[in-house]
Amino acid sequence: xxxxxxxxxxxxxxxxxxxxxxxxxxxxxxxxxxxxxxxxxxxxxxxxxxxxxxxxxxxxxxxxxxxxxxxxxxxxxxxxxxxxxx
Numbered sequence: 622x623x624x625x626x627x628x629x630x631x632x633x634x635x636x637x638x639x640x641x642x643x644x645x646x647x648x649x650x651x652x653x654x655x656x657x658x659x660x661x662x663x664x665x666x667x668x669x670x671x672x673x674x675x676x677x678x679x680x681x682x683x684x685x686x687x688x689x690x691x692x693x694x695x696x697x698x699x700x701x702x703x704x705x706x707x
Contacts, residue, residue, distance in 0.1 A: 628666035629705065632693045638706035649704040658692045 625647070626640050631703055640646055657678050664674045675685050695701050 624666045625673065628662060629696060632696050633702065634697055636702070636706070638701060640705055641707055646705055653701045653704055654692065654695060658695065661688055661692055 625643065629640060629646075630636060641649060650662070654662065657680075659673065660678060663669075664671065671685075675681070678688075680688065
């Protein structure tokens with residue numbers, strides 16, 4: 622399940638400390654992200670079908686784009702970084 626770590630590292634601009642281990646990382650993400658944001662991040666990490674995900678989460682292209690930007694912004698917030706890093 623290292624793919625989740627790799628996906629997060631792709632979206633964070635400056636990462637000073639290493640990310641937590643997978644289980645701790647998931648718990649921290651559950652506290653910092655909404656359910657939709659977490660599902661989207663996992664979909665990116667595991668290369669899920671995005672059209673399927675959009676219909677499952679009831680998102681059109683505009684809302685998908687907004688959710689993606691919001692997720693990336695949250696991942697780059699200091700409080701989030703502190704929660705997901707060692």
